[in-house]
Amino acid sequence: MTESMVLGVDVGGTHIRVALVSRAGVILERGKVPTEIHRGARHASMRIAGESRRLMDKARHHGASVVGLGIGVAGKIHRARGEVIFSPNLPAMNGYPLAMELRETLRVPVVMDNDANVFGVGESWLGSGRGIPNWIGVTLGTGVGGCLVLAGELWHGDDLGFAGEVGHMNVDPQGPPCACGLRGCLEAHSSAGALLRAVSEAARGDWLGCGPLYRRWMKGNLTAEGIYLSAREGDPLARELFRRMGWGLGIVLAGLFTVLGIRHAIIGGGVSAAWDAFAGPLRVTLEQYSSFLAPEEMVVERSALGDDAALLGAAKLAWRAAERGEG
Amino acid sequence: MTESMVLGVDVGGTHIRVALVSRAGVILERGKVPTEIHRGARHASMRIAGESRRLMDKARHHGASVVGLGIGVAGKIHRARGEVIFSPNLPAMNGYPLAMELRETLRVPVVMDNDANVFGVGESWLGSGRGIPNWIGVTLGTGVGGCLVLAGELWHGDDLGFAGEVGHMNVDPQGPPCACGLRGCLEAHSSAGALLRAVSEAARGDWLGCGPLYRRWMKGNLTAEGIYLSAREGDPLARELFRRMGWGLGIVLAGLFTVLGIRHAIIGGGVSAAWDAFAGPLRVTLEQYSSFLAPEEMVVERSALGDDAALLGAAKLAWRAAERGEG
Numbered sequence: 001m002t003e004s005m006v007l008g009v010d011v012g013g014t015h016i017r018v019a020l021v022s023r024a025g026v027i028l029e030r031g032k033v034p035t036e037i038h039r040g041a042r043h044a045s046m047r048i049a050g051e052s053r054r055l056m057d058k059a060r061h062h063g064a065s066v067v068g069l070g071i072g073v074a075g076k077i078h079r080a081r082g083e084v085i086f087s088p089n090l091p092a093m094n095g096y097p098l099a100m101e102l103r104e105t106l107r108v109p110v111v112m113d114n115d116a117n118v119f120g121v122g123e124s125w126l127g128s129g130r131g132i133p134n135w136i137g138v139t140l141g142t143g144v145g146g147c148l149v150l151a152g153e154l155w156h157g158d159d160l161g162f163a164g165e166v167g168h169m170n171v172d173p174q175g176p177p178c179a180c181g182l183r184g185c186l187e188a189h190s191s192a193g194a195l196l197r198a199v200s201e202a203a204r205g206d207w208l209g210c211g212p213l214y215r216r217w218m219k220g221n222l223t224a225e226g227i228y229l230s231a232r233e234g235d236p237l238a239r240e241l242f243r244r245m246g247w248g249l250g251i252v253l254a255g256l257f258t259v260l261g262i263r264h265a266i267i268g269g270g271v272s273a274a275w276d277a278f279a280g281p282l283r284v285t286l287e288q289y290s291s292f293l294a295p296e297e298m299v300v301e302r303s304a305l306g307d308d309a310a311l312l313g314a315a316k317l318a319w320r321a322a323e324r325g326e327g
Numbered sequence: 328m329t330e331s332m333v334l335g336v337d338v339g340g341t342h343i344r345v346a347l348v349s350r351a352g353v354i355l356e357r358g359k360v361p362t363e364i365h366r367g368a369r370h371a372s373m374r375i376a377g378e379s380r381r382l383m384d385k386a387r388h389h390g391a392s393v394v395g396l397g398i399g400v401a402g403k404i405h406r407a408r409g410e411v412i413f414s415p416n417l418p419a420m421n422g423y424p425l426a427m428e429l430r431e432t433l434r435v436p437v438v439m440d441n442d443a444n445v446f447g448v449g450e451s452w453l454g455s456g457r458g459i460p461n462w463i464g465v466t467l468g469t470g471v472g473g474c475l476v477l478a479g480e481l482w483h484g485d486d487l488g489f490a491g492e493v494g495h496m497n498v499d500p501q502g503p504p505c506a507c508g509l510r511g512c513l514e515a516h517s518s519a520g521a522l523l524r525a526v527s528e529a530a531r532g533d534w535l536g537c538g539p540l541y542r543r544w545m546k547g548n549l550t551a552e553g554i555y556l557s558a559r560e561g562d563p564l565a566r567e568l569f570r571r572m573g574w575g576l577g578i579v580l581a582g583l584f585t586v587l588g589i590r591h592a593i594i595g596g597g598v599s600a601a602w603d604a605f606a607g608p609l610r611v612t613l614e615q616y617s618s619f620l621a622p623e624e625m626v627v628e629r630s631a632l633g634d635d636a637a638l639l640g641a642a643k644l645a646w647r648a649a650e651r652g653e654g
Contacts, residue, residue, distance in 0.1 A: 076619060134485055148586070150477065157588025158461055160620070168618045169582035173499055180618045255496040256586065259475070261484025291495045291507045292403060293487070 003064040006322065007052050007108075008315030009071040010115065011035065013089040013142060016044065018051040019308070020059055020066070021315035025126045027308065029058045037089075041096035048098075049105045056106070068109045069102060070318035072118030072310045074145065076161040082112045085161045088179065089142065111321045113154075115310055116145030116164060119303070120154050122313030123266050127304035134262040136166065136253065139269035140245075143167055143179065144187040148260075166256070167191070171248045189248030190278075192224035192271050195241050199227060202237055211235040228274040239277070246278035250285025253300065258292055268303030275302055330391040333649065334379050334435075335642030336398040337442065338362065340416040340469060343371065345378040346635070347386055347393070348642035352453045354635065356385045364416075368423035375425075376432045383433070395436045396429060397645035399445030399637045401472065403488040409439040412488045415506065416469065438648045440481075442637055443472030443491060446630070447481050449640030450593050454631035461589040463493065463580065466596035467572075470494055470506065471514040475587075493583070494518070498575045516575030517605075519551035519598050522568050526554060529564055538562040555601040566604070573605035577612025580627065585619055595630030602629055 005028070010017045013035060020029040031051040035044055048071070056066045075087025075094075082099020084090065099110040113121075120137045123129040129137070129149060137147040144167030148155040157163040167187035168180055175184025179193060188194050202208045203217055212230035216222050231238035253265050267275075279300075287295045303309050332355070337344045340362060347356040358378040362371055375398070383393045402414025402421075409426020411417065426437040440448075447464045450456040456464070460479045466472040471494030475482040484490040494514035495507055502511025506520060515521050529535045530544055539557040543549050558565035580592050594602075606627075614622045630636050 146586070150482075155477075155588070158590055160588055160590065160624070162619045163586070163588025165585045165588075165619060168585050170578055170616055172501075173578065174501060182616060182618070185618075251497055251500065255582070258492045258495050259473070259490070259583065261482070261487055261490025261492075263485055263487065289497055289509060291509070291512075292489045292492060297487070 003062070004067045004322070005059045005062070005064045006315050006318035007055055007066055007069040008311040008313070008318065009048055009052070009069060010118070010310040010314060011044070011048065011071060011073045011090070012115070013037070013074070016048055016051065017307075017311060018048070018055055019311040019315065020055045021312065023319060025312055025315070027311065028062060029055050031055055035090070037092050041092045041098070044090075044093070045096070045098055045101050049102060052102070052106055066108055068111070068318035068322040069106065070118065070314035070316065070321070071099065071102070071110065071112045072115040072314045073098070073112060074115045074143075077112055077114050078161055079111075079113055079156070079159070082110060109318070109321055111317045113314075113317060114145070114147075114162065115139070117147045117154055118313035118317060119145070119268055119309045120147030120149050120164070120313065121316045122305055122309035122311070123268065123303055124149055124152075124154070125316045126312055127309055128266045128301045132264050134260065135264035135266055136256050136260070136262070137164065138166055138249065138253075138265065138267045140190060140192070140267065140271035141269040142191060142193050144191045145269070166252055169252050169255070171251050186248050186252050190245040195224050195227045195245070196222065198241050199237070207237075209235070209237060213238045224271050224274070228277055231274075231277045242274060242277035243281040246281030246283075247285045249278065250282045251289055253282075254286050254289035257290055257298065263293055263297050263299060265300045266303055267300065268306070268309055270307075272302055330389070331394045331649070332386045332389070332391045333642050333645035334382055334393055334396040335638040335640070335645065336375055336379070336396060337445070337637040337641060338371070338375065338398060338400045338417070339442070340364070340401070343375055343378065344634075344638060345375070345382055346638040346642065347382045348639060350646060352639055352642070354638065355389060356382050358382055362417070364419050368419045368425070371417075371420070372423070372425055372428050376429060379429070379433055393435055395438070395645035395649040396433065397445065397641035397643065397648070398426065398429070398437065398439045399442040399641045400425070400439060401442045401470075404439055404441045405488055406438075406440055406483070406486070409437060436645070436648055438644045440641075440644060441472070441474075441489065442466070444474045444481055445640035445644060446472070446595055446636045447474030447476050447491070447640065448643045449632055449636035449638070450595065450630055451476055451479075451481070452643045453639055454636055455593045455628045459591050461587065462591035462593055463583050463587070463589070464491065465493055465576065465580075465592065465594045467517060467519070467594065467598035468596040469519050471518045472596070493579055496579050496582070498578050513575050513579050517572040522551050522554045522572070523549065525568050526564070534564075536562070536564060540565045551598050551601070555604055558601075558604045569601060569604035570608040573608030573610075574612045576605065577609045578616055580609070581613050581616035584617055584625065590620055590624050590626060592627045593630055594627065595633070595636055597634075599629055
């Protein structure tokens with residue numbers, strides 16, 4: 001009998017990543033191509049199909065066959081239809097029948113969910129969420145995504161296309177403007193976008209100082225990583241921005257622990273690499289604003305799977321659908 | 328065969344209320360006595376037992392027998408032990424084995440939960456929550472309590488003794504001081520305590536004006552109801568305080584809708600009687616801060632059961648325990 005494999009796909013604003021994944025969660029092959037969403041949804045869909053086909057061929061070389069594909073996309077997702085309802089980072093995808101097209105092109109079942117939700121499935125399966133029935137997931141990237149795992153399952157609420165969207169909980173109504181048009185969302189404090197906007201603003205206001213952050217800014221192409229390195233080198237503004245990031249996360253997690261009556265959170269996404277710059281202020285704020293829990297009860301951990309959490313979570317969704325004969 | 332009945336008990340800071348409740352949720356008899364918590368936990372426990380015994384006699388006159396007692400108490404509750412872990416309004420109850428004592432005195436099974444949680448059970452059973460699988464409950468009283476009903480069941484999280492405590496979610500870190508020692512909790516914006524504190528402060532600061540609120544304040548014994556009546560009579564400060572109450576509720580509900588992916592909330596507690604003074608600002612804020620839902624999708628309703636929600640919810644807990652043979 002041929003061994004079965006699945007594909008996990010993570011569609012980001014810049015890159016599409018694809019992985020060939022065994023039933024035990026081992027990644028056997030990987031692929032990565034630019035998303036180039038400016039060339040339209042059909043182009044991105046063909047990119048995904050192309051990489052997937054390449055890995056399906058690789059599976060055959062392993063003596064295996066691909067029995068399903070799981071895909072995580074940032075945005076509000078219609079899971080049953082396999083469509084992106086609304087994605088701020090991939091606007092061309094809105095309403096595009098991505099899952100159906102991939103199903104027809106690749107002739108395998110396809111399941112879709114939000115990118116932070118597949119992160120949650122991945123961490124629950126093989127990462128920091130293993131054995132923890134109730135936890136809050138936060139993904140720090142250009143924006144801030146999130147998920148809830150409740151009673152051991154990814155929570156989908158009323159199945160309105162979103163859940164766990166911690167990034168747009170309000171942290172401070174007088175806070176900085178957010179990409180969504182409001183002020184003071186978590187995302188406006190604790191995302192790469194927020195860091196970069198704050199530095200631009202400081203540059204315009206001529207209060208960037210003349211330290212590491214200023215030097216990186218002058219070179220152009222400043223990234224969140226550059227701001228992190230500047231913080232490590234002692235730049236006061238960079239340090240303050242990561243303090244604010246941790247503060248926002250602490251307020252939101254304290255509130256969610258209080259209202260959900262739980263005590264675990266897992267933080268992933270690219271910007272979680274700056275952990276040592278924001279985890280301290282996060283912890284201080286969390287302890288300050290948690291009225292019902294003792295400090296030692298609260299556990300906030302980093303993602304154990306890093307970049308692979310979403311790929312593995314998407315793969316797990318494909319496995320589940322294969323077991324149920326769905327997709 | 329003798330008909331079965333249960334007792335529902337609601338232990339508040341000022342009054343203990345007891346009801347004799349049929350399986351269909353009809354309240355056949357009621358009792359109400361002052362809590363007098365300053366006289367200690369044992370005294371309050373004996374008051375509950377006394378009223379309960381009186382209603383058990385009444386049950387016999389109805390040709391019925393009482394098969395269980397459910398009790399709701401404000402505070403952090405150890406459900407398995409039937410103990411109040413910590414109650415800000417009933418500090419004498421902390422650690423007191425109330426359920427065990429009532430069980431031994433009355434010789435019926437006794438189950439205990441938080442007062443806002445029994446509100447949730449009551450509204451789910453017979454009130455505004457009927458047929459709604461996922462909703463947030465908020466009880467507006469001296470403080471602000473809350474509950475979550477998820478997938479048709481009262482949510483207890485990690486069973487840490489609390490869940491749904493929306494009152495201590497932070498709404499505005501620069502906001503007014505809260506009884507819990509922090510600033511800007513929902514409770515510091517949207518409770519009777521917050522209303523009364525704000526009026527005292529205005530009186531001290533000499534900016535109470537000379538309208539209806541000032542006149543009521545001068546008479547002494549101002550209540551939340553007096554502030555509400557002043558708002559209805561057009562008092563600008565009273566109106567502003569209810570606007571702030573609605574604003575806080577709107578921020579919290581918007582955040583919870585966003586993170587839970589749900590769209591229903593039910594508001595109860597004594598101060599919800601001031602509905603027309605705060606529901607408008609609540610709605611405006613909710614719509615402003617809900618990035619993922621259209622206004623028409625969001626439903627915020629008043630409790631249908633009013634004061635009886637907690638009594639009926641406590642009774643329902645007793646029925647459930649009786650059916651499972653627990654307590």
